Amino acid sequence: METFERWFLDSDRRLTPLWRAIVYFTLTFFALPMILDPLAAGLAERLQLGTALTPGVIAFAEGEQLLIALIATGLFAWYEGRRIDSYFLPFGQALGRRTWEGVLTGVVIAGGVAIGMIALGGMQVHGIALSGTALLTFAIAWLIAMVLVGLAEELWFRAYFLKTLWQAIGFWPASLIIAGIFAAMHYFFKDGENVWDVITLLWFSLLICYSVRKTGTLWFAVGLHFAFDYMQFFVIGSPNGTLVPQGRLLDVTFNGPAWVTGGVLGTEASLLMYPMLALATLYVWRRDPTPALDQL
Numbered sequence: 001m002e003t004f005e006r007w008f009l010d011s012d013r014r015l016t017p018l019w020r021a022i023v024y025f026t027l028t029f030f031a032l033p034m035i036l037d038p039l040a041a042g043l044a045e046r047l048q049l050g051t052a053l054t055p056g057v058i059a060f061a062e063g064e065q066l067l068i069a070l071i072a073t074g075l076f077a078w079y080e081g082r083r084i085d086s087y088f089l090p091f092g093q094a095l096g097r098r099t100w101e102g103v104l105t106g107v108v109i110a111g112g113v114a115i116g117m118i119a120l121g122g123m124q125v126h127g128i129a130l131s132g133t134a135l136l137t138f139a140i141a142w143l144i145a146m147v148l149v150g151l152a153e154e155l156w157f158r159a160y161f162l163k164t165l166w167q168a169i170g171f172w173p174a175s176l177i178i179a180g181i182f183a184a185m186h187y188f189f190k191d192g193e194n195v196w197d198v199i200t201l202l203w204f205s206l207l208i209c210y211s212v213r214k215t216g217t218l219w220f221a222v223g224l225h226f227a228f229d230y231m232q233f234f235v236i237g238s239p240n241g242t243l244v245p246q247g248r249l250l251d252v253t254f255n256g257p258a259w260v261t262g263g264v265l266g267t268e269a270s271l272l273m274y275p276m277l278a279l280a281t282l283y284v285w286r287r288d289p290t291p292a293l294d295q296l
Helices: 002-008 017-046 055-080 097-119 132-158 160-169 171-189 195-215 219-236 263-269 273-287
Strands: 123-128 250-254
Touching: 017 055, 017 160, 055 132, 055 160, 097 123, 097 219, 097 263, 097 273, 132 160, 132 171, 132 195, 132 219, 160 171, 171 195, 195 219, 195 263, 195 273, 219 250, 219 263, 263 273
Parallel strands: none
Antiparallel strands: 123 250
8 A cells, every 4th residue: 555655646645747747648538538538529420521632620529639639628627636727827818918928920931921922932822712702701710710629729738737747757858758759749640741851840849848838828928829820820821731721812823943842741841930939939938037946
């Protein structure tokens, strides 16, 4: 019994942070998907969602991920006697300055890549692809879908999971593990993935984790994640995993070397991402000289 307590329990008789992180990972990546995936697949078939890159398909998939993250986070919040929003995502700050700061950063990153692609001849803009009701409908639909992306993926990867791993093994080891998992999920489950996109995903995840340490909140990250994807899918309309977004703002074509356009992976895999991510990292570093969270 003493051996069990030493390996699994901390001083308050609860599971140690490492074991809580392991259980959370098991719940969100295996147990809950095993229950919810068949139900979601059946519902998606009834709704005839298909596999096209549309706001409806993305919103449906991200809605399931958000539900999984909420269930797992809620269970651990109950176990620890805390509020569900106490893991870097306080509800009262949802529309605060950190969120909007993240939104602006995401727009600058994606917009900078697009401007670079145009300047280097890899992206040609022929005008606006939508008008009238269609423009308004898709603008709102993509907005909802991308908000779900930002909330679902940040709550899943970098709220409770980051906090407990950080407590268990330190900030940078925890961030590296989460970045590796985040990149691996994209690499193994998205068509056309390559090493350049993996580097982007690793850097993007580490930047978001770093922003939590510097700001003390995940709302900057949610805003950044949402805005970057909104720009990428709706405004720019670049391909993603061999699929082209349906209902995009700009009428564009991409003709140029893959290092400029990102090839079938679009914006994320363009090498122009790296200087933009470097600027964003520099901004986060300089914006808050003293980390809001040095240790947990």
